[in-house]
Amino acid sequence: MITARDLTKRYGDTTAVNGLSFDIKPGVVTGFLGPNGAGKSTTMRMILGLDAPSGGSVTVNGKAYRDLPAPMREVGALLDAKAVHGARTAYRHLQWVAQAGGIPRKRVDEVLDTVGLTDVAGKKVGNFSLGMYQRLGIATALLGDPPTLLFDEPVNGLDPEGIYWIRTLMQDLAAGGRTVFVSSHLMNEMEETAAHVIVIGRGELIADMPIADFTQRSARSHVHVVSPQAAELAEALERAGGKVTKLDDGSLNVVGLDAPEIGDLALERRLGLHELTPVRASLEAAFMDLTKDSVQYRSHNAAAPEEHKVLETVRALAAEGTE
Numbered sequence: 001m002i003t004a005r006d007l008t009k010r011y012g013d014t015t016a017v018n019g020l021s022f023d024i025k026p027g028v029v030t031g032f033l034g035p036n037g038a039g040k041s042t043t044m045r046m047i048l049g050l051d052a053p054s055g056g057s058v059t060v061n062g063k064a065y066r067d068l069p070a071p072m073r074e075v076g077a078l079l080d081a082k083a084v085h086g087a088r089t090a091y092r093h094l095q096w097v098a099q100a101g102g103i104p105r106k107r108v109d110e111v112l113d114t115v116g117l118t119d120v121a122g123k124k125v126g127n128f129s130l131g132m133y134q135r136l137g138i139a140t141a142l143l144g145d146p147p148t149l150l151f152d153e154p155v156n157g158l159d160p161e162g163i164y165w166i167r168t169l170m171q172d173l174a175a176g177g178r179t180v181f182v183s184s185h186l187m188n189e190m191e192e193t194a195a196h197v198i199v200i201g202r203g204e205l206i207a208d209m210p211i212a213d214f215t216q217r218s219a220r221s222h223v224h225v226v227s228p229q230a231a232e233l234a235e236a237l238e239r240a241g242g243k244v245t246k247l248d249d250g251s252l253n254v255v256g257l258d259a260p261e262i263g264d265l266a267l268e269r270r271l272g273l274h275e276l277t278p279v280r281a282s283l284e285a286a287f288m289d290l291t292k293d294s295v296q297y298r299s300h301n302a303a304a305p306e307e308h309k310v311l312e313t314v315r316a317l318a319a320e321g322t323e
C-alpha cells in the first residue's frame, strides 16, 4: 500500500507536485497517467526517497522510505532501465545489488529465470537491447521479493512481445496480492494493463478511479442509435434530458441517457429501434478531455523547443484518441 497525503514538491518557482493525496492498494495494477511534466516521475522519486517532499508525506506500508528497515524487501522499482554499468554482466550486476541489499545469492538465479535472461546472464549488459535492459531492471526490482512495485514507463521502446510479457507479469504480480504502480503515457497499453488509474495534471490530482469509470465519465462516451423514426425519437430523447447529435447517415449519437433509458423511451413512444449501441470513450479520449486544461504549455505561448515537444505529444495523443 502506498499512501500520499497532501504531497507537494517545489523546485524553486516550479511546483512539480501540488497537494497530492491517494492510496495505491494491493491486488490490482494501478496506472499513473498525466501529460509530460505533470509530476509523475517526481512523485515516484518521492515514494522511493530519492527526492524529499516540500510538504505533506508519502509512505509505503505505513513508513517513509528512509524509515524502512529493509527497503529492497519492501519496495522494488524500475525507474531508468539503462542506469546499469555496461561493462558488468547481468549476473554480476544482480549479484552486486543483492549483496548490497542483504539478499541471498540464489535469488539472483530465480529472478533471472522469472524475466527470461538466464541464457544471457553471462553477457555484458552494454550489448543488451532495450528490451533486455527492461527485463534486467525488472529482475533488479524483484530481487527482494517486495510486496510493492513501481514501474516508470516500463514498456517504452519495447516490441509487442515485450509489451505483452511486461503486461502479463504486472498483472500476475498484482494478482498475487502485490501493490503495482505503473506510469505510462501509452494509453492503449494502460487500458489493457491497469484496473485503476490515478491521473494528474500540473502536479494536481485529476482522477482516482477504476479505469471503466474514468472512460465512462468522458463526454465522448455515448450511445449510438439507429431508428426508422429518428427525428421523432431525437425529439423525445432531448425532452428526456439527452443531448442528441444527428449524423449524416440519419443515425443519432446520444449523451446523457444510457442505452436502457433510450430503449424504454422508444418502447413507450412505440418508435422502432434498429440499433442501440453504447460506445465507451477510449482511454486516450477520456485522458485528453480531462487533461486538456492541465497541459503546462499552450500553443499561444512563445514555445521553446521543449514546449514544442510537449505540444506534439499532446497532439499525438489527441489524434490517437480520435482514431
Ligand SMILES: Nc1ncnc2c1ncn2[C@@H]1O[C@H](COP(=O)(O)OP(=O)(O)OP(=O)(O)O)[C@@H](O)[C@H]1O
Pocket: 011, 014, 015, 016, 017, 034, 035, 036, 037, 038, 039, 040, 041, 042, 043
Ligand atoms: N530536479 C528538478 N529541478 C527543477 N525542476 C524539476 C526537476 N525535476 C522535475 N522538475 C519539474 O517538475 C515538473 C514535473 O516533472 P516530472 O518529471 O515529475 O513530470 P512527469 O510527469 O514525470 O513528466 P515526463 O512524462 O515528461 O517525465 C516539470 O515542470 C519539471 O520541469
